[in-house]
Amino acid sequence: MTAAGESRPDGSPVVPGVAKPAGTAVSAARPAATGVSSGRPFVEMYDTTLRDGSQQVGLDLTVEDKLRVAAALDALGVDVVEGGWPGSNPKDKEFFARAGELPWRNAVLAAFGATRRPNRSADGDPDLETLLVANTPIVTLVGKAWTLHVDEALRTTREESLAMVADSVRYFVQEGRRVVFDAEHFFDGYAADRGYALECLAAAAESGADTLALCDTNGGTLPDDIVRVVRDVLGGFGSVKVGVHCHNDSACAVANSLVAVGEGATHVQGAANGYGERCGNADLFAVIAGLELKRDYKLLPPGRLGALAATAREIAELANLPFEPRQPYVGSSAFATKAGLHASAIARRPDAYSHVDPTRVGNKANVLVSELAGRSNVLVKAAELGLDLSSDPGLATEVLDEIKAAEYRGYAFEAADASFELLVRKVAGRSAGETSPTFFELEGYRVVIERTDGPAGATRGASPRTSIDRSEAIVRLVLGEQRVVAVGEGVGPVHALDQALRKALAGLYPELADIHLVDYKVRILDGRAATSAVTRVMLTSADHQGEWTTVGVSDDIVTASWEALADGISYGLLRAGAEALIPVGT
Numbered sequence: 001m002t003a004a005g006e007s008r009p010d011g012s013p014v015v016p017g018v019a020k021p022a023g024t025a026v027s028a029a030r031p032a033a034t035g036v037s038s039g040r041p042f043v044e045m046y047d048t049t050l051r052d053g054s055q056q057v058g059l060d061l062t063v064e065d066k067l068r069v070a071a072a073l074d075a076l077g078v079d080v081v082e083g084g085w086p087g088s089n090p091k092d093k094e095f096f097a098r099a100g101e102l103p104w105r106n107a108v109l110a111a112f113g114a115t116r117r118p119n120r121s122a123d124g125d126p127d128l129e130t131l132l133v134a135n136t137p138i139v140t141l142v143g144k145a146w147t148l149h150v151d152e153a154l155r156t157t158r159e160e161s162l163a164m165v166a167d168s169v170r171y172f173v174q175e176g177r178r179v180v181f182d183a184e185h186f187f188d189g190y191a192a193d194r195g196y197a198l199e200c201l202a203a204a205a206e207s208g209a210d211t212l213a214l215c216d217t218n219g220g221t222l223p224d225d226i227v228r229v230v231r232d233v234l235g236g237f238g239s240v241k242v243g244v245h246c247h248n249d250s251a252c253a254v255a256n257s258l259v260a261v262g263e264g265a266t267h268v269q270g271a272a273n274g275y276g277e278r279c280g281n282a283d284l285f286a287v288i289a290g291l292e293l294k295r296d297y298k299l300l301p302p303g304r305l306g307a308l309a310a311t312a313r314e315i316a317e318l319a320n321l322p323f324e325p326r327q328p329y330v331g332s333s334a335f336a337t338k339a340g341l342h343a344s345a346i347a348r349r350p351d352a353y354s355h356v357d358p359t360r361v362g363n364k365a366n367v368l369v370s371e372l373a374g375r376s377n378v379l380v381k382a383a384e385l386g387l388d389l390s391s392d393p394g395l396a397t398e399v400l401d402e403i404k405a406a407e408y409r410g411y412a413f414e415a416a417d418a419s420f421e422l423l424v425r426k427v428a429g430r431s432a433g434e435t436s437p438t439f440f441e442l443e444g445y446r447v448v449i450e451r452t453d454g455p456a457g458a459t460r461g462a463s464p465r466t467s468i469d470r471s472e473a474i475v476r477l478v479l480g481e482q483r484v485v486a487v488g489e490g491v492g493p494v495h496a497l498d499q500a501l502r503k504a505l506a507g508l509y510p511e512l513a514d515i516h517l518v519d520y521k522v523r524i525l526d527g528r529a530a531t532s533a534v535t536r537v538m539l540t541s542a543d544h545q546g547e548w549t550t551v552g553v554s555d556d557i558v559t560a561s562w563e564a565l566a567d568g569i570s571y572g573l574l575r576a577g578a579e580a581l582i583p584v585g586t
């Protein structure tokens, strides 16, 4: 792949969706020289989030979403974005038709498809035709490398399967495309019949494929087997690039990708955040971070590694999936530590407690606040939020006491940064004789929950009884001199309260339009620790710049939700720089 602003060897800008005629170097790869400064070969990062990653249960991207994910991956600087399988669905077809709208700076686009059908010619094969029409510089073709699949799934002869690979690769090479050959089930195929698996690769390489991707399609291969097989394959295909495509069914997808590169593989396929069917594909972000930070590869354009965490989060948001806090390198807890015992040591020597400097990947060392926390933990956490408590030991103790008391009642601030910050600001303000900015005050609310069961008799035998859950909330707020009353309707009481609160504030705080709810979690805490069972609500809100989490606790779920909701909105307005309508000090 080329870095931003670069061009191909023929001088043409990197524009995906426009395939070059044969002979004018559709070498959609960054020149090999790019990696030489680090003394490492160029290893191509091939992203398949939009094709294989989209097989994940619960991941459903619209064409718009797909374009935005592609733009995010391109901005990060991966080498290849595989946009989808145009032959499999109209959505992917539309994606390729519109991909030219994007300002491609780094990545080159690939379209994915299968080899021609058995006992037909490549010319006139409708699926190959569709793939050709997608008009991408790279065509990735998948073919069978495991005899079991040739015999049982394809139900054709082994010779015919090899011919399908050869004909299809040749077809696209003659059209001037760069062909990546995905050898499906390669590692299982190699174990079952090494000779046939290698013949399959040879069929692709001899027909002009420029990359052979060895796929661990079932994801069950362990690293030592990957090493042995990749080593065996690498010797046999001259200048043809050899790469891997690993699935995570034995929790080894990233490890397998790394050891393959260690053996000399120069192409890695993976997906953002490890998305993919079953246990996912190799997490391309962890592969990139590992190779860049620990093996001195230069994979992304200069300075882009620092965008890794933000890109991971952005794609999770576009995919509408909760962002996994424990995700290596990029998760919010990836560099978090809970033990109060260590906090002062971490402040002195952060490198003693984390495997890499979190800022290298755009993450931060997040010290968790907990009842175990010592004073230094609170200081570090507050400093992270830009609040300096170190000059006032009395204040730090006051904040800590307040946190301990709240945690005893069931609050948890580890994941609720925003509530922690609001609490620190409140205590700090109080001790300075000030009141922190208040955006609204609650006078009261009322929630009506309505459930209507469908008529039992009317639908008997036809379809199950239908019922309607609908809630209505009335919120009464005080904003300085004003009193505002608003009614909201929603599915369930919390949704109704959110709607009413927004309605009440919408005209007063335009910043609210950018704030939305991302996640809502309820936990019932058992009565062993406290005097009675309580409900804890964790609520995550977001604006275009990031996310924050607030916590509410009560023996009543609606009250706990309101608390988290009101904190979430207040914090969002605070970070947006909204001017509080209630003056400080009133």
Ligand SMILES: [Zn+2]
Binding pocket: 052, 217, 245, 247, 281
């Ligand atoms: Zn796959």
